[in-house]
Amino acid sequence: MKIALFDTKSYDRLHFDEANRKYGYDIVYYDASLNRDTAILAKGADVVCPFVNCTVDRNVVDVLKQEGVKLIAMRSAGFNNVDYRYALSNGIPVVRVPAYSPHAVAEHSFALLLALVRKLTHAYVRTREFNFSLSGLVGIDLYGKTMGIVGTGKIGRAAIDIAKGFGMRVLAYDPYPAEISGVEYTDLDTLLRESDVVSLYCPLTNDNRHMINARTLSDMKDTAYIINTSRGALIDSDALLEALKEKRIGGAALDVYEEEAGIFYTDQSDEGIADDTLARLISMPNVIITSHQGYLTKEALSAISETTLSNVKEFEEGKVLTNQVK
Ligand code: NAI
Numbered sequence: 001m002k003i004a005l006f007d008t009k010s011y012d013r014l015h016f017d018e019a020n021r022k023y024g025y026d027i028v029y030y031d032a033s034l035n036r037d038t039a040i041l042a043k044g045a046d047v048v049c050p051f052v053n054c055t056v057d058r059n060v061v062d063v064l065k066q067e068g069v070k071l072i073a074m075r076s077a078g079f080n081n082v083d084y085r086y087a088l089s090n091g092i093p094v095v096r097v098p099a100y101s102p103h104a105v106a107e108h109s110f111a112l113l114l115a116l117v118r119k120l121t122h123a124y125v126r127t128r129e130f131n132f133s134l135s136g137l138v139g140i141d142l143y144g145k146t147m148g149i150v151g152t153g154k155i156g157r158a159a160i161d162i163a164k165g166f167g168m169r170v171l172a173y174d175p176y177p178a179e180i181s182g183v184e185y186t187d188l189d190t191l192l193r194e195s196d197v198v199s200l201y202c203p204l205t206n207d208n209r210h211m212i213n214a215r216t217l218s219d220m221k222d223t224a225y226i227i228n229t230s231r232g233a234l235i236d237s238d239a240l241l242e243a244l245k246e247k248r249i250g251g252a253a254l255d256v257y258e259e260e261a262g263i264f265y266t267d268q269s270d271e272g273i274a275d276d277t278l279a280r281l282i283s284m285p286n287v288i289i290t291s292h293q294g295y296l297t298k299e300a301l302s303a304i305s306e307t308t309l310s311n312v313k314e315f316e317e318g319k320v321l322t323n324q325v326k
Contacts, residue, residue, distance in 0.1 A: 001316055002026040003073070004045035006034035006054055009265065011301060012075075019305035023313060033261070039063035047071045047312055052292065053261040056082035065090045071315045074325070075308045076295075078231060080204040084325045094325040095311040099154050100303035105294035106158035109199055109229045112253035116225055116288055117142065140196075143167040148195030150188070150211075151202025151230070152178055159201060171195055174202070192219045197227065204231035214239040223250040229294040232258035237277050244284050251286030255294045264291040 005016065008029040020027055028045065032038040034054035040063060042048045048069050050056055056064075056072060061083060064072070072087055074096040084094040115121055118139040126133065147163040149156050152174040160183055163170050170183045171194060177185040188211070192198060198220065202208065212226065212235040220226070226249065228235055237258055243249040257264065259275055273279055281287050295304070311323050 001046045001312055002028065002044060003047040003049055003312060004028050004030060004042050005049040005075075006030050006032060006038070006041075007051040007265070011296075012305075015301040015305040016309075019302070019309050023309045025309065025312065034060065036060055036063075040067070042069050043067045045069055047073050047315070049073045049075050049308060050082065052076045052078060052081065053264065054081060055261070056087070058083055058086050061087045061090055061092065065092060071095065071312065073308050073311050073315075075304050078203055079325045080231060080233075082325070093315070093321055095315070095321050095323045096325055097304050097307040097311075098323055100295065100307065101297060101300035102154035102158040104297040104300040105155045105229050106162060106201075108255060108290070108294040109159055109201075109227050109253075110162050112229070112255065112288055112290065113142070113197060113199070113225065113227050116227075116251050116253045116286070121288060122285070142197075145169070145196035146171055146194055148173070148191040148198040149183075150174075150191065150198065150200045152180060152183070153201065155229070156201035159199060168197075188216075189219060192216055193221075195224060196221065197225045199227040200230045200234050202230055202234070204233050209233050210236040210239075212236065212240065214242070217243040217249060220249060222248050225250045226252045228253075229255040232256040232260050237281065241277055241280055241284075244281075244287065252281070252284075253288040253290075254281070255290045256292050257281075257289070260292060 003025050005027060013029050016027060030041055034048060034050040034056060036059050039060045042064055048064060069092060072082060072092055072094045077096060077098055079096050082094055087094050119137045123137055143166060145168050147168040147170050149160055149170060149172045152172050160170050160180060164182055171191045172183050172185050173188045173191045217239055240252060257278055263273055282289055314321055
C-alpha cells in the first residue's frame with residue numbers, strides 16, 4: 001500500500017516511521033495540506049492521510065477518486081473537514097483515530113486554564129526581565145468554582161476527573177448524557193449562566209457552529225473564562241472579541257480558531273498575520289492562544305501513527321473497518 005501523508009511535520013514523520021517498522025508501507029510525506037490545489041499529489045497513492053486543517057470536500061474527493069485513492073485515513077479524531085458521505089458514495093471509506101490520548105487534550109485545556117487564571121504568561125515574561133513585582137498578577141482559586149463541561153465524551157470525561165481533583169463543582173451538557181458520578185447534567189443555557197469556567201469538548205457539527213455567540217456569551221458571567229480545545233468554529237470569534245473588549249467575560253484560552261487553516265502550524269513571525277480578529281485576540285491581556293497543540297504529546301503521536309496504520313491494515317485485509325466514520 002502506498003500512503004500519502006499530507007500536512008506533515010518532523011514529529012509526524014518520526015512517529016510514523018517508527019510505527020511503520022511493523023507494517024512496511026510505502027509512505028510519502030508532504031508538507032502541503034490536502035486541498036483542491038494539492039489533491040493531485042495523491043496520484044499513485046492507495047491511501048491519503050489528511051490532518052485537521054486539510055479540506056476534503058467534494059472537489060477533492062473527485063480528484064482522489066480519479067487518481068485511484070481507495071481510502072481516506074484521517075489521523076485525527078475530528079472529521080468535520082471531510083465530506084465523508086460523499087467520499088463513501090464514491091466508494092472511498094473514511095477512517096479516523098477516535099481516541100489516542102484524551103488525557104493529552106484534557107490536560108492541555110487545564111494548562112491553558114491555569115495559565116489564564118494565574119496569569120502565568122505575564123509572570124513568566126516579568127521574571128525573565130528580572131521584574132519581580134506582583135502588581136496585577138492576582139488570580140483566582142479554581143477550588144470551589146463551577147466548571148461547565150460541554151461534551152462528556154472521552155476528552156470531556158478526562159477533564160471532569162481533573163476538575164474534580166481541583167475540588168470544582170462540575171456541570172455538564174451533552175445531548176447524550178452518561179452516568180458519571182459527581183457530575184450534574186443540565187441544559188446548555190443553565191450551564192453557561194452558572195459556570196465560572198466553560199470548556200468545550202464536543203465535535204463541530206452542522207448544528208453547533210457558533211454555539212458560543214453574542215447571545216450565549218451574554219448569558220455567561222462577566223467573570224467567566226472560556227476554554228476551547230475542540231474546534232474553532234464552535235465559537236463566533238468576532239462576538240468573543242467584542243465580549244472581551246467590553247469586559248463582559250473574564251478571559252479566553254483557545255487552542256483552536258475558526259480561521260486557523262493556513263496560519264496554525266506555520267511560522268508567520270516574519271510577515272505577521274492578516275487576520276485582524278486573531279491579531280486582536282492575541283493582543284488581549286486575558287487571552288491565551290496555542291496553535292492546535294492539545295494532541296501534541298509523545299504518547300498521543302505514537303497512538304495516532306499506530307492506529308492510522310492499523311486502520312490501513314484492516315482495509316488492506318478487507319476486514320470490517322473498526323474506526324470508519326459513518
Ligand atoms: P467523543 O466523540 O468521545 O465525545 C464527544 C462528545 O460530545 C459526545 O459525548 C457527544 O455526545 C458530545 N456532543 C456532540 N454534539 C454536542 C453538542 N452540540 N453539545 C455538547 N456535546 C455534544 O470525542 P472526544 O474524543 O472527546 O473529542 C472531542 C473533540 O475534541 C473532537 O471532536 C475534536 O474536535 C476535538 N479534539 C481536539 C484536539 C486538539 O488537539 N485540540 C485533539 C483531539 C480532539
